[in-house]
Amino acid sequence: MDKPPGLVGTERSFPVPQTGPAAMLASNKRPRLDNIRPPIPNGPGMHARPLVALLDGRDCAVEMPILKDVATVAFCDAQSTSEIHEKVLNEAVGALMWHTITLTKDDLEKFKALKVIVRIGSGIDNVDVKAAGELGIAVCNVPGYGVEEVADTTMCLILNLYRRTYWLANMVREGKKFTGPEQVREAAQGCARIREDTLGIVGLGRIGSAVALRAKAFGFNVTFYDPYLSDGIEKSLGLARVYTLQDLLYRSDCVSLHCSLNEHNNHLINDFTIKQMRPGAFLVNTARGALVDENALAAALKEGRIRAAALDVHENEPYNPFQGPLKDAPNLICTPHAAYYSDASSNELREMAANEIRLDPRPQATSVQASLHPHTCPPLYPQVEEPRPRLDPLVRPVLENPPHHNTNFLHQFNYQPSAVTTSQESFHHES
Numbered sequence: 001m002d003k004p005p006g007l008v009g010t011e012r013s014f015p016v017p018q019t020g021p022a023a024m025l026a027s028n029k030r031p032r033l034d035n036i037r038p039p040i041p042n043g044p045g046m047h048a049r050p051l052v053a054l055l056d057g058r059d060c061a062v063e064m065p066i067l068k069d070v071a072t073v074a075f076c077d078a079q080s081t082s083e084i085h086e087k088v089l090n091e092a093v094g095a096l097m098w099h100t101i102t103l104t105k106d107d108l109e110k111f112k113a114l115k116v117i118v119r120i121g122s123g124i125d126n127v128d129v130k131a132a133g134e135l136g137i138a139v140c141n142v143p144g145y146g147v148e149e150v151a152d153t154t155m156c157l158i159l160n161l162y163r164r165t166y167w168l169a170n171m172v173r174e175g176k177k178f179t180g181p182e183q184v185r186e187a188a189q190g191c192a193r194i195r196e197d198t199l200g201i202v203g204l205g206r207i208g209s210a211v212a213l214r215a216k217a218f219g220f221n222v223t224f225y226d227p228y229l230s231d232g233i234e235k236s237l238g239l240a241r242v243y244t245l246q247d248l249l250y251r252s253d254c255v256s257l258h259c260s261l262n263e264h265n266n267h268l269i270n271d272f273t274i275k276q277m278r279p280g281a282f283l284v285n286t287a288r289g290a291l292v293d294e295n296a297l298a299a300a301l302k303e304g305r306i307r308a309a310a311l312d313v314h315e316n317e318p319y320n321p322f323q324g325p326l327k328d329a330p331n332l333i334c335t336p337h338a339a340y341y342s343d344a345s346s347n348e349l350r351e352m353a354a355n356e357i358r359l360d361p362r363p364q365a366t367s368v369q370a371s372l373h374p375h376t377c378p379p380l381y382p383q384v385e386e387p388r389p390r391l392d393p394l395v396r397p398v399l400e401n402p403p404h405h406n407t408n409f410l411h412q413f414n415y416q417p418s419a420v421t422t423s424q425e426s427f428h429h430e431s
Helices: 021-027 063-067 086-091 105-109 129-134 147-163 165-173 181-187 206-217 233-237 245-251 294-303 343-358 396-400
Strands: 009-011 051-054 072-075 092-097 116-119 138-140 198-202 221-225 240-242 254-257 281-285 306-311 332-334
Touching (some): 063 343, 086 092, 092 343, 105 129, 116 343, 129 138, 147 165, 147 206, 147 254, 147 281, 147 306, 147 332, 165 181, 198 245, 206 221, 206 233, 221 245, 240 245
Parallel strands (some): 051 092, 092 116, 198 254, 281 306, 306 332
Antiparallel strands (some): 009 072
C-alpha cells in the first residue's frame, strides 16, 4: 500500500528567556537560520520559528540537538516530492537530503519558502543546481567527509579483486574441500601479484590522492588522469601522470574511478572505452554509478575483456542483484553504496550538514552554485574565473570536435574552482 503524504515527525523546543552572561553570549552568535526570512507562524500563539525538513530519512538523532534551538525540525521519509507533506512544501525554509531523493526543477518549484538545501554528502547530481539558483535557493554539500573510509574501501575492493579473497571465502562457506594444492590452484585461478602492476586513477582529488598513497604502499605503480590539476602535483606525490583518458586506460592493470557525475561523463566507462583498456584489467567504482555503462560492463565480464570488477555504486539504487544487466555477470563484487560509512564518518557528516543549514545561506565553503553556475546567483555568489588546463596541440582538436562516445578529455568532468571548495575533488566523490 502506498504511503500517504504525511509529516512523519516534528519536534519543537521553545527558547527560555536569557539574562546576564547567557544573553550576552546569545547576542554574539553568528547569523542563524531564523534570520534568513521573515518569521513563519507555526504553532501555538503564532510563535515565529523556521521549519527545516529532512526529506528522505526519519532519523534526526544527530541533527536535532544542533537545530532544535533555532528551528522546528521535521522528517518526511519520502522518496519523491509527492510524498512530502503540504506543510513542508509551503513553509520549509531549509531542507536536508541524502542521495535517495531527486529534486528536479519541477520538484523545486513546489517549495514555496525554501531558501537552502544541504545535501548530506558530497555529490549533488540529484539536485538541479542551476534551477535552484534561478529560484533563489542555495545548494550546499559536505565535501571532505569520509575520505579515509572511501579510500580504505577502494583498497579493500582492489585487494579482493587481485587476491580473490571474496570468492575463496564463499567457497569455504559453501563447504568446498581443499584437500591438496591442485584444489587450491583451481579455486584460486586468476589471483594476481600486485607489485609492479599499474593502478590508474581517474580524478586525483581528496579521495583519489588518498587511494594513490595507499596503493603505493602495496607496491602499485600509480598513474592518474586529472586535466585540472596544476603541473607538479605528480612529483610531490611520486606518481605518474597522463593527459588523456585513453592513455590511462591503455597503461593500467586496474582502473579506479574517483570523479563526479555530470552531463558530460555519463557512461564514461562504456563499450568504446572498455576496448581501450588492457585485456584482463580490473575495474573499481566507488564514485558514481552512472559513470559505468552496466550493460557494457556485463558484456565485458562475460567475454573476459575485464577480468573482474567491484562496484560500490550503481546506475539504479538500491541495487538489486536479481535484476538488471549485471545479474548474471561473473567475477563481480557489489556493495550497497556504503564506502563512505563508518560510525565516526556518519556522525561527522550529519553534524557538518546540520551546522551548515544553521548559517545564513551566503557563500559558505560548501555552496555549489558559485562554481557550477555563477551567473544564476549574482547577488549571492562572487564571479570566479575558471582557470583552464594547459592543452597540448594533440588534445585541442579533440576538444573542438569531440568524438561520439564519451571520451572527451576535459568535458567529462565538472571543474570546481579552487577558490570555492565545493568538493575540491576536482571531481568530487560522491557518496
